Amino acid sequence: MRETTGERAFRIIVLVVLSVFILVPLWVMVTSSLKPLQDVQGTFSWIPKRITVEPFVSMWTTVPLAHYFVNSIIVCTVATALSVTVALFAAFAVSRYRFHGRSVFTTTVLSTQMFPGVLFLLPLFIIFVNIHDATGVALVGTRLGLIITYLTFSLPFSIWMLAGYFDGIPRDLDEAAMVDGCRPFGILFRILVPSARPGIIAVAIYSFMTAWGEVLFASVMTTDANRTLAVGLQLYSTQVNVYWNQIMAASLVVSVPIVLVFLALQRNFVSGLTAGAIK
Amino acid sequence: MSSQSIKGGNATSAARHRRSRRRGWWWFPYLIVLPAVILEIAIHIIPMLTGIWMSFVKLTKFYIRRWNEAPFAGLSNYRLVLNVDTAQGQAFAHSFLITCAYTVLVVSFSWILGMAAAVALQKTFRGRGIWRTLFLVPYALPMYAGVITWNFMFQRDTGAINHLLVDQLHLYSDRPFWLLGSRAFVSVVVVAIWKMWPFAFLMLMAGLQSIPSDVYEASAIDGASPWRQWRSITLPMLSPVNVVLFLVMFLWVFNDFNTPFVLFGRATPPAGDLISFHIYNASFLNWDFGLGAAMSVLLLAFLLVVTLVYLVILRNRRDLYA
Numbered sequence: 001m002r003e004t005t006g007e008r009a010f011r012i013i014v015l016v017v018l019s020v021f022i023l024v025p026l027w028v029m030v031t032s033s034l035k036p037l038q039d040v041q042g043t044f045s046w047i048p049k050r051i052t053v054e055p056f057v058s059m060w061t062t063v064p065l066a067h068y069f070v071n072s073i074i075v076c077t078v079a080t081a082l083s084v085t086v087a088l089f090a091a092f093a094v095s096r097y098r099f100h101g102r103s104v105f106t107t108t109v110l111s112t113q114m115f116p117g118v119l120f121l122l123p124l125f126i127i128f129v130n131i132h133d134a135t136g137v138a139l140v141g142t143r144l145g146l147i148i149t150y151l152t153f154s155l156p157f158s159i160w161m162l163a164g165y166f167d168g169i170p171r172d173l174d175e176a177a178m179v180d181g182c183r184p185f186g187i188l189f190r191i192l193v194p195s196a197r198p199g200i201i202a203v204a205i206y207s208f209m210t211a212w213g214e215v216l217f218a219s220v221m222t223t224d225a226n227r228t229l230a231v232g233l234q235l236y237s238t239q240v241n242v243y244w245n246q247i248m249a250a251s252l253v254v255s256v257p258i259v260l261v262f263l264a265l266q267r268n269f270v271s272g273l274t275a276g277a278i279k
Numbered sequence: 280m281s282s283q284s285i286k287g288g289n290a291t292s293a294a295r296h297r298r299s300r301r302r303g304w305w306w307f308p309y310l311i312v313l314p315a316v317i318l319e320i321a322i323h324i325i326p327m328l329t330g331i332w333m334s335f336v337k338l339t340k341f342y343i344r345r346w347n348e349a350p351f352a353g354l355s356n357y358r359l360v361l362n363v364d365t366a367q368g369q370a371f372a373h374s375f376l377i378t379c380a381y382t383v384l385v386v387s388f389s390w391i392l393g394m395a396a397a398v399a400l401q402k403t404f405r406g407r408g409i410w411r412t413l414f415l416v417p418y419a420l421p422m423y424a425g426v427i428t429w430n431f432m433f434q435r436d437t438g439a440i441n442h443l444l445v446d447q448l449h450l451y452s453d454r455p456f457w458l459l460g461s462r463a464f465v466s467v468v469v470v471a472i473w474k475m476w477p478f479a480f481l482m483l484m485a486g487l488q489s490i491p492s493d494v495y496e497a498s499a500i501d502g503a504s505p506w507r508q509w510r511s512i513t514l515p516m517l518s519p520v521n522v523v524l525f526l527v528m529f530l531w532v533f534n535d536f537n538t539p540f541v542l543f544g545r546a547t548p549p550a551g552d553l554i555s556f557h558i559y560n561a562s563f564l565n566w567d568f569g570l571g572a573a574m575s576v577l578l579l580a581f582l583l584v585v586t587l588v589y590l591v592i593l594r595n596r597r598d599l600y601a
Binding site: 006011014018019022026029043086087096108112115116117119122127209213219220230234247251255259271 | 304307308309311312314315316318319321322323324325326327329330333392395396398399404410411412413414415416417418419420421422423424425427428429431432434436437438439441442446473481482484485488505527530534536537540541544555558559562563568571572575576578579582583586
């Protein structure tokens with residue numbers, strides 16, 4: 001189909017304006033991470049006058065960044081794995097069975113999405129403290145508490161999206177498998193999971209990103225022992241000097257892996273949204 | 280909604296047949312849905328009910344250690360927050376209005392930018408994948424990394440924004456503060472849009488993929504302009520996406536805590552005092568958790584009412600056209 005001049009102009013303007021909007025902060029992040037401390041403490045310059053990799057070396061010692069990194073990776077990986085597993089089972093039930101309380105369950109789960117985090121932050125904190133006093137299981141200041149909390153954050157979206165995905169898989173396949181003697185778990189793992197792979201990948205990415213970027217609960221539930229990157233990165237500016245070059249270097253290092261993974265799998269994410277959310 | 284109707288339509292002999300064969304397995308769905316139910320109850324429902332209870336007690340710093348001994352306060356927390364003659368009530372009302380303005384601006388600009396980008400990338404052309412990837416970067420970026428960078432850019436003496444506006448464009452004679460005073464509102468809105476619009480883009484792009492291209496071809500033969508096509512094809516075809524997108528964005532943006540928290544740190548300017556941030560500060564800086572809980576409950580009630588009204592209006596409109 002041919003394109004009119006107006007369409008072309010519209011496209012060029014939109015692409016240029018939005019690219020500048022996106023790229024300016026990214027440019028600032030990358031270039032500032034390569035500047036010596038002196039140069040980020042004076043007037044800003046778009047092009048670095050001197051280039052150094054020193055921020056990438058000293059950022060590990062200014063704050064225990066490696067420790068926070070390990071915490072974030074463990075918390076987010078375990079929370080994602082559990083969240084996807086729990087969501088798979090729940091979505092299987094919602095999509096393939098009609099049971100008592102099914103609609104109550106789906107409505108309630110979805111409506112938890114609108115709860116303000118500050119409403120259950122403090123009660124949850126108090127409950128965790130009491131569980132510790134009663135049973136000795138430490139949930140505040142440990143990775144376990146964060147894992148349990150984070151895995152519920154992505155659960156509503158994951159269940160909803162996977163149930164949508166499963167709904168799109170013909171039931172004839174289930175029937176055929178059942179005739180061949182498949183048990184329900186066999187149907188889930190041999191039929192639904194393989195066909196819903198893009199949806200599962202999308203849900204896993206979403207869970208991981210939600211946990212990786214969470215700040216509110218991390219700021220209350222973490223101590224030095226289990227501090228995640230989300231809170232750890234802010235500690236650079238409480239030092240005597242504000243090490244902006246190191247902050248930018250650290251921001252870059254914590255972003256690059258997750259951005260690359262997301263961009264590599266973005267097709268799954270888009271097709272997951274199309275099948276699950278948009279029907 | 281639609282899954283419900285599919286289910287209703289499918290309740291034929293096959294389904295009955297299946298159910299009878301699984302009679303011994305009636306407990307199976309309950310079993311596999313159980314982990315999700317337990318987690319939701321433990322992490323969302325019980326804490327929420329506890330939060331509602333907390334809003335009726337005087338849970339100040341004297342009772343933090345012995346919170347179960349806190350005296351019953353009745354409605355006094357609510358009365359204090361809703362009374363605009365008190366300092367707390369005034370601050371709460373101010374924060375609420377700021378948040379409303381913030382939400383309207385962030386949601387509408389994010390939608391406009393996301394729609395513009397999705398339409399601009401609708402037709403194939405060389406390099407489309409690169410733009411699409413670039414536009415998704417702020418979404419994939421951990422939220423605090425992006426906001427910390429903006430914080431650096433908004434610094435008065437060392438930031439990029441003032442360098443551009445003052446040193447290079449000479450728009451101001453004096454270096455303005457972007458994270459203090461009334462300009463803080465502009466800053467937090469810009470950062471939130473930067474972070475949010477790629478999500479709108481993602482959803483709208485996914486929605487556009489489900490519109491068959493022959494609809495456009497047919498209308499182009501009829502001589503419809505691109506603007507007309509957008510209004511008569513794209514927009515109506517995207518309305519299921521928009522329904523979800525607006526609701527989700529509204530809830531996220533209204534509850535937004537991260538952006539002001541990372542952007543402003545401890546020094547909250549009143550112009551950037553968004554409601555979640557306000558409640559957090561009221562609870563943890565002033566150690567008055569009962570008051571904080573009352574404000575959270577009011578916030579939840581507001582979100583609930585808006586969501587219900589939104590869904591009812593949509594349902595009525597749909598019935599009208601159906």
